[in-house]
Amino acid sequence: MGVGAQPTTFGIPGVAKYASFLKELPDSVQVRKKLLSAIERASLYPAGSPERKRLLSFVVVGGGPTGVEFAGELQDYVDEDLHKWMPEIADEVKVTLIEAMPNVLNAFSKKLWSYAHEVFTETNIDLVLNTAVKNVTDTTITAQKKLADGKTETLEIPYGVLVWATGNAPRDLTKSLFKKIPEQNTARRGFCPSIC
Numbered sequence: 001m002g003v004g005a006q007p008t009t010f011g012i013p014g015v016a017k018y019a020s021f022l023k024e025l026p027d028s029v030q031v032r033k034k035l036l037s038a039i040e041r042a043s044l045y046p047a048g049s050p051e052r053k054r055l056l057s058f059v060v061v062g063g064g065p066t067g068v069e070f071a072g073e074l075q076d077y078v079d080e081d082l083h084k085w086m087p088e089i090a091d092e093v094k095v096t097l098i099e100a101m102p103n104v105l106n107a108f109s110k111k112l113w114s115y116a117h118e119v120f121t122e123t124n125i126d127l128v129l130n131t132a133v134k135n136v137t138d139t140t141i142t143a144q145k146k147l148a149d150g151k152t153e154t155l156e157i158p159y160g161v162l163v164w165a166t167g168n169a170p171r172d173l174t175k176s177l178f179k180k181i182p183e184q185n186t187a188r189r190g191f192c193p194s195i196c
């Protein structure tokens with residue numbers, strides 16, 4: 001059996017309905033369509049209008065390798081391609097990466113994640129750390145940011161395209177097999193008979 005995994009949404013309201021994922025080939029086609037549609041629709045609104053700003057807000061949730069790589073590629077596309085044919089739109093695009101932990105690439109060394117933070121600052125990607133998404137509607141992300149003094153602040157982030165990259169969960173077929181393997185009930189990760 002080698003059925004892979006599926007994106008996890010943690011049951012956060014609105015994610016499955018409004019976000020795009022980065023898992024299967026059709027996901028990438030959908031992301032491309034949504035990006036081009038948001039750019040074209042934004043160009044119909046006058047510069048500085050709130051709707052144009054919302055449409056050009058591209059948000060990536062999840063600061064693992066997938067989210068970090070995608071946010072970087074997206075900013076490269078804006079700077080190197082979009083800028084050639086729609087410079088006024090490219091200048092208004094805002095790429096934001098939201099991460100629940102204090103750093104991106106938490107599974108890697110400090111050297112690597114601090115380099116990623118530097119590159120994000122240089123390339124103008126907005127890094128929103130210590131922030132967990134709580135709800136998504138068709139236009140707005142609601143998130144809770146942990147502040148240094150231990151308090152929390154609620155953020156409302158309007159978006160045009162939302163890409164969700166918070167990791168993977170077992171597929172339904174795999175979950176149905178879990179039930180038949182008693183040892184699996186205590187396993188914290190995926191399908192792992194006998195050795196977990």
Ligand SMILES: Cc1cc2nc3c(=O)[nH]c(=O)nc-3n(C[C@H](O)[C@H](O)[C@H](O)COP(=O)(O)OP(=O)(O)OC[C@H]3O[C@@H](n4cnc5c(N)ncnc54)[C@H](O)[C@@H]3O)c2cc1C
Pocket residue numbers: 002003004005022023066171173
């Ligand atoms: C955006 C992204 C970037 C990545 N980058 C890297 C990288 O740079 N380097 C790296 O090493 N890894 C990378 N990975 C991880 C890598 O893709 C996975 O580890 C690898 O694909 C897992 O292989 P798999 O065969 O277990 O599952 P999958 O590749 O998911 O294959 C499982 C297959 O089973 C099929 N299937 C599912 N359910 C059923 C069913 N009931 N009946 C029949 N077929 C079914 C699925 O359609 C799928 O084709 C990346 C993953 C993502 C999402």
